Amino acid sequence: MLMAMASDLLTVLLTCTIVLFAVYRCRRATKCHLPPGPRPLPILGNVLDFPKKHLGREFRELSRKHGEIVHLDVLGRSVILLGTYEAACEFFEKRSSNNSDRPQSVMMKLTNLDWIFVFKDCTPEWRRHRRAIHNQFLPSMVTGFHHIMFRVTHNLLRDLLKSPRDFSSHIQFSFASSVLRIVYGTDLVQGDRRYYQLAQRLAIIAEDISTPGRHAVEAFQSLQALPSWFPGAAFKKVAAAWKQELISIRDQLYDSARDEMDRHGVKESLITRLIDGGEDEKMIREVTAAVYAAGSDTTVASVHAFFLAMALHPDVQKRAQEELDATIGIDRLPQVSDQESLPYVSALVKEVLRWHVVAPIGVPHRSTEDDEVNGFIIPGGSIVMANIWAMSRDTESYQDPERFHPERFLRNGQLNCDVRDPASYVFGFGRRLCPGRHFAEAKLFITCASILHTFNISPPLDMEGRPTKLDVWMGNDMAVSHLDSFDCRIIVRDTQKEALIRAEWM
Numbered sequence: 001m002l003m004a005m006a007s008d009l010l011t012v013l014l015t016c017t018i019v020l021f022a023v024y025r026c027r028r029a030t031k032c033h034l035p036p037g038p039r040p041l042p043i044l045g046n047v048l049d050f051p052k053k054h055l056g057r058e059f060r061e062l063s064r065k066h067g068e069i070v071h072l073d074v075l076g077r078s079v080i081l082l083g084t085y086e087a088a089c090e091f092f093e094k095r096s097s098n099n100s101d102r103p104q105s106v107m108m109k110l111t112n113l114d115w116i117f118v119f120k121d122c123t124p125e126w127r128r129h130r131r132a133i134h135n136q137f138l139p140s141m142v143t144g145f146h147h148i149m150f151r152v153t154h155n156l157l158r159d160l161l162k163s164p165r166d167f168s169s170h171i172q173f174s175f176a177s178s179v180l181r182i183v184y185g186t187d188l189v190q191g192d193r194r195y196y197q198l199a200q201r202l203a204i205i206a207e208d209i210s211t212p213g214r215h216a217v218e219a220f221q222s223l224q225a226l227p228s229w230f231p232g233a234a235f236k237k238v239a240a241a242w243k244q245e246l247i248s249i250r251d252q253l254y255d256s257a258r259d260e261m262d263r264h265g266v267k268e269s270l271i272t273r274l275i276d277g278g279e280d281e282k283m284i285r286e287v288t289a290a291v292y293a294a295g296s297d298t299t300v301a302s303v304h305a306f307f308l309a310m311a312l313h314p315d316v317q318k319r320a321q322e323e324l325d326a327t328i329g330i331d332r333l334p335q336v337s338d339q340e341s342l343p344y345v346s347a348l349v350k351e352v353l354r355w356h357v358v359a360p361i362g363v364p365h366r367s368t369e370d371d372e373v374n375g376f377i378i379p380g381g382s383i384v385m386a387n388i389w390a391m392s393r394d395t396e397s398y399q400d401p402e403r404f405h406p407e408r409f410l411r412n413g414q415l416n417c418d419v420r421d422p423a424s425y426v427f428g429f430g431r432r433l434c435p436g437r438h439f440a441e442a443k444l445f446i447t448c449a450s451i452l453h454t455f456n457i458s459p460p461l462d463m464e465g466r467p468t469k470l471d472v473w474m475g476n477d478m479a480v481s482h483l484d485s486f487d488c489r490i491i492v493r494d495t496q497k498e499a500l501i502r503a504e505w506m
């Protein structure tokens with residue numbers, strides 16, 4: 001009897017469970033669906049909707065049409081586009097445990113790129129590397145780099161004085177010198193382009209591989225089956241060559257640094273601190289090269305944008321120079337520690353970061369498990385991208401966003417905390433937030449402040465000696481957005497400033 005009752009109860013429970021599950025599935029199916037997006041074509045999905053250039057601007061159009069979370073089907077793979085700051089925080093901050101892996105691409109696999117930390121999934125090894133880098137670039141550590149930044153910036157001013165037309169390569173050299181000194185303990189001598197070229201090459205290849213849409217094989221993975229001599233399969237040869245080149249560059253940078261330590265004595269650097277922290281050599285080789293690859297072009301692209309903004313906006317330049325003259329005076333160069341007493345220059349640097357977003361869609365993340373956000377299904381394995389460029393053009397945060405206008409960050413002459421700081425999004429989000437951001441901000445500040453203090457920047461003159469109109473395309477079709485090359489006039493402000501530049505280091 002008892003057994004019969006128990007069996008009846010079990011049948012009822014089982015039936016209820018099945019019915020409830022069916023109702024749940026049905027409600028979920030009707031209530032939860034993929035986020036809206038352009039209608040996909042059979043097989044190709046939304047391949048043709050994926051912009052080839054101007055990613056930030058084109059993606060913003062999709063978000064305007066379909067909403068702040070957009071779904072694209074790229075050959076069967078879900079791509080989720082986050083069009084607002086709020087949506088990016090929802091995915092990358094609140095749901096960071098599910099949205100912090102990186103998409104793995106065919107070219108990354110073929111070039112064995114997973115030793116570069118930026119491209120690693122959130123594995124225990126990634127955590128170990130991340131902790132090491134994070135600890136080395138905390139604000140307190142960056143303060144310890146200020147004297148190196150000052151020295152390297154002083155050298156940049158001297159180079160600008162000597163050959164102002166080469167400003168672009170001087171900026172690149174200046175960034176390379178500071179990072180190579182901090183990471184490898186190597187002092188670059190002007191003219192010695194050995195390390196610099198190695199490091200540049202590392203950054204260029206890493207950037208090429210991570211730029212969406214750059215290699216057809218990512219969209220048509222069946223191309224992998226072709227032999228490397230077959231037309232359209234040249235990517236295989238390229239990948240094999242890059243794989244060797246990247247490893248050789250990584251090892252040359254590290255081995256040269258160790259060699260220099262043996263010959264000329266140990267200078268404190270990221271390498272020495274990681275050795276003292278008990279880290280193994282393989283990890284140190286990988287971390288040091290990865291820091292260079294991740295940080296190289298970004299800060300350089302921002303300094304280029306600074307030159308363009310100053311050439312286009314003499315009024316802004318004049319106001320910044322007035323503040324520098326009043327605060328720093330005529331007998332010294334600015335230091336990073338002057339930042340608090342230079343609110344206008346600080347606002348100008350924020351405006352540079354906002355006006356020209358160097359990583360318009362950041363570095364894509366990948367979701368791990370299926371999730372439900374705002375009633376939408378986000379399939380596990382989706383590529384998730386935040387439109388950082390769109391955040392910089394959000395009219396709710398910034399009035400007239402195309403205008404270069406540092407005053408937007410000021411109230412009563414001081415920085416206004418109520419205006420969204422571009423640093424809260426241009427460096428990415430959540431667990432993958434850029435660990436180099438404090439270093440980048442300090443480097444950008446001292447570079448811009450020192451150049452403004454000592455030079456005037458203006459558009460080049462035409463044959464009749466009239467200023468030309470600078471019309472530079474601020475493209476953003478790459479993982480890192482570079483301005484087209486442009487000329488500008490860079491002239492020392494007066495003889496006192498020239499003497500400051502020529503003076504020996506203090």
Ligand code: HEM
Pocket residue numbers: 117118119130133290291292294295296298299302358359362363364365426427428429430431432433434435436437439440
């Ligand atoms: C203006 C300068 C810079 C900008 C705009 C920038 C921006 C970014 C962005 C958007 C990301 C991706 C974050 C995410 O996935 O959500 C990132 C990652 C990273 N950045 Fe930067 N960055 C800059 C400078 C630097 C510098 C100077 C360094 C090193 C000294 C650096 C090292 C890294 C590293 C190692 C990562 C990978 C983090 C990870 O995958 O966990 N960055 N950066």
